[in-house]
Amino acid sequence: MEDGGNMNMDITIAAEPYNESLNLVIASGELPDLIGMPDYATGNKYGSQGALVNLLDHIKNMPNLQAWMDQFPDAARAALSHDGKMYVSPNIGIGETNRMLWLYRKDIFAEHDLEIPNNWDELHTVLQELKKIYPESYPLGFRNGTDKIRNFAANFGTDWNYYYDSKKDEWRYGPLEENYRVMLEYLNKFYQEGLIPQDFLSLDVAGWQELMSTNTSFITQDYISRIDMFNVANRKENEDYTLVNMPICHLQPVSLRRPTIRLFSTYATKRIFHCSKF
Numbered sequence: 001m002e003d004g005g006n007m008n009m010d011i012t013i014a015a016e017p018y019n020e021s022l023n024l025v026i027a028s029g030e031l032p033d034l035i036g037m038p039d040y041a042t043g044n045k046y047g048s049q050g051a052l053v054n055l056l057d058h059i060k061n062m063p064n065l066q067a068w069m070d071q072f073p074d075a076a077r078a079a080l081s082h083d084g085k086m087y088v089s090p091n092i093g094i095g096e097t098n099r100m101l102w103l104y105r106k107d108i109f110a111e112h113d114l115e116i117p118n119n120w121d122e123l124h125t126v127l128q129e130l131k132k133i134y135p136e137s138y139p140l141g142f143r144n145g146t147d148k149i150r151n152f153a154a155n156f157g158t159d160w161n162y163y164y165d166s167k168k169d170e171w172r173y174g175p176l177e178e179n180y181r182v183m184l185e186y187l188n189k190f191y192q193e194g195l196i197p198q199d200f201l202s203l204d205v206a207g208w209q210e211l212m213s214t215n216t217s218f219i220t221q222d223y224i225s226r227i228d229m230f231n232v233a234n235r236k237e238n239e240d241y242t243l244v245n246m247p248i249c250h251l252q253p254v255s256l257r258r259p260t261i262r263l264f265s266t267y268a269t270k271r272i273f274h275c276s277k278f
Contacts, residue, residue, distance in 0.1 A: 009034075016205050017144050026051050037088050040079060047087025054085040065089070100151055102246040103226065105218040116246055120155065120186050123219075127195040130218055138197040140190060141217025143208035145201045149183075151221055156183045212243070219246065 012032065014021040019038060025031060026046055035052075037043035046052055059066055069076035072092055079090035109116065112133055117123040123140075130139035142148045150160040159174035174180050190196045197203055197211065211217035213234050220226075227243050234241040 017147070040081075040088050043088035044081040044085075047081060047085065048083075052087040054087060055089060056084075056086045100221060100223055103220050103222060103243050104246040106242040106244045107240045108215070108218050118247070124186065124189065124195075127190065127219070128193065131193070131195060134215060134218075137216050137218070138195065138211065139217060140196050140219045141203075141208055141211040142196070142200065142221055143203055143205050145203070148221055152183055152187070153180060156180065158183070 014025075014036070018036075019042075022035075022038075022042070025035070026049075031051065037046075043052060047054065055062065055065065069090070072090070075090050075092050076086075079086050079088055081087060104116070108114075108130075112129070114126055114129060115122070117126050127139040131137060153160045153174055156179040158177045158179045159172075161175075162171060162173050164170075165172050187196070191198070191200075197207075197217075199207075203211075208217075208220070209230075212220060212230055224245070227245070230243045231241060234243075
């Protein structure tokens with residue numbers, strides 16, 4: 001970075017949940033020169049409050065950004081705030097390798113002759129079977145509270161927020177749709193039957209990793225890279241431990257799947273004139 005970009009970078013990894021860490025950093029007033037934003041709306045909110053710079057004020061010093069905007073004008077416009085400012089650097093394609101998917105313990109399923117579920121009714125059944133075999137378990141484990149609703153909702157042909165329905169050619173709001181209610185009914189049923197952790201709202205990454213590593217949870221939904229992370233670590237104690245991809249459960253065709261993209265913006269300091277040349 002120093003040789004190619006004429007800079008050194010001191011990177012800090014934020015604690016999860018990320019949005020809470022982000023709020024604390026913004027409130028402190030002690031921001032780094034570059035900071036990650038989970039979406040344009042969040043960046044525009046903090047930018048309008050004066051926490052972030054408007055990149056367009058420095059576009060003369062950012063020839064690469066200008067060239068990118070000329071090449072991808074639609075994506076550039078999508079990054080603008082309501083008053084035409086750009087607090088978050090636009091991008092196309094970032095996050096393609098950061099995909100989430102269903103994962104399951106193949107060794108546990110094989111040991112007990114369990115079938116991979118093809119829909120949420122079958123998912124419910126296999127979770128119940130696992131609960132009978134492992135009474136102290138929570139067969140479906142996931143982290144960061146309700147964050148996974150954004151992923152589960154796609155299985156029901158809806159979304160956790162506003163989304164564009166390409167089949168109906170209209171914008172819709174997921175939480176008002178019938179399928180969203182059906183999804184919540186499943187999750188409520190799972191909770192009432194002890195099929196998901198009773199403290200799922202406060203379950204962090206460390207707690208979730210413990211569940212997945214101690215025969216307490218056997219199905220999860222997370223990044224594809226977690227496969228190697230869990231298999232490598234847990235095979236030191238259990239050579240049969242095998243976490244693999246599970247085909248996505250679905251109830252109906254999904255009209256929209258949006259990858260979660262973490263975007264970046266720049267804090268308003270004098271270093272903007274140095275960093276913007278990179």
